[in-house]
Amino acid sequence: MKIQLALDRMEISEAIELTRKVEDSVDWIEVGTSLIKEFGMASVGEMKQAFPAKTIVADIKTIDNARYEFEMCFEAGADVATVMGVSPLVTIEACMEVAGRYNKTVMIDLLNTTEHQKRDLMKYKNAVFCEHVSKDQQEELGASNHGVVDKNLYGPDMTIAAAGGITLDSLDSLRKTLNPSIVIIGSAITKAENPAEAAAKFKCVEAK
Numbered sequence: 001m002k003i004q005l006a007l008d009r010m011e012i013s014e015a016i017e018l019t020r021k022v023e024d025s026v027d028w029i030e031v032g033t034s035l036i037k038e039f040g041m042a043s044v045g046e047m048k049q050a051f052p053a054k055t056i057v058a059d060i061k062t063i064d065n066a067r068y069e070f071e072m073c074f075e076a077g078a079d080v081a082t083v084m085g086v087s088p089l090v091t092i093e094a095c096m097e098v099a100g101r102y103n104k105t106v107m108i109d110l111l112n113t114t115e116h117q118k119r120d121l122m123k124y125k126n127a128v129f130c131e132h133v134s135k136d137q138q139e140e141l142g143a144s145n146h147g148v149v150d151k152n153l154y155g156p157d158m159t160i161a162a163a164g165g166i167t168l169d170s171l172d173s174l175r176k177t178l179n180p181s182i183v184i185i186g187s188a189i190t191k192a193e194n195p196a197e198a199a200a201k202f203k204c205v206e207a208k
């Protein structure tokens with residue numbers, strides 16, 4: 001499993017400082033939606049400049065205006081950009097086209113999608129599919145992602161990611177059920193007393 005560090009609700013300088021402490025333990029770096037909303041494409045550009053060797057994920061959560069937003073992300077230095085799976089399929093198609101042209105990757109965020117919608121999205125074989133329990137579901141309902149999803153939904157050749165309140169304790173259940181290739185971890189690292197130690201523990205468990 002790859003570890004994607006999600007950076008949210010902080011200044012760009014804090015995001016860079018925090019990432020420096022944990023970069024050896026993480027694979028992909030997500031510029032969180034909150035950073036993009038607050039600081040725009042500067043957040044993506046500055047993270048790519050600070051960490052040129054890392055895969056930078058722009059969590060822009062596109063739902064419309066796909067070409068404009070995806071071109072903006074890739075021009076700013078993102079390697080992966082996110083689109084909501086509940087978008088009209090024409091939006092997903094446009095994201096796939098732009099990503100193909102830039103030789104970059106689309107991550108489809110499956111938040112609030114039905115099984116029927118998921119099945120319609122499966123044709124985008126080059127995309128990463130992210131099973132996501134949202135911040136509001138976490139903070140208002142106490143939910144988190146333990147990976148309990150029908151794994152038969154996904155073919156063996158599909159790349160799956162999981163996000164949403166993931167902690168060290170959820171990894172075992174995630175692995176047994178969804179078995180994602182990418183685990184997206186925000187607060188469990190960024191809000192830890194010692195982020196470097198927290199990230200190293202994830203790396204150690206993930207490697208087992």
Ligand SMILES: O=C(CO)[C@H](O)[C@H](O)COP(=O)(O)O
Pocket residue numbers: 006007008030032033059133134135138163164165166184185186187188
């Ligand atoms: O996409 C997100 C919020 O919409 C976060 O990046 C994702 O939920 C990971 O952060 P955390 O581990 O704190 O939930």
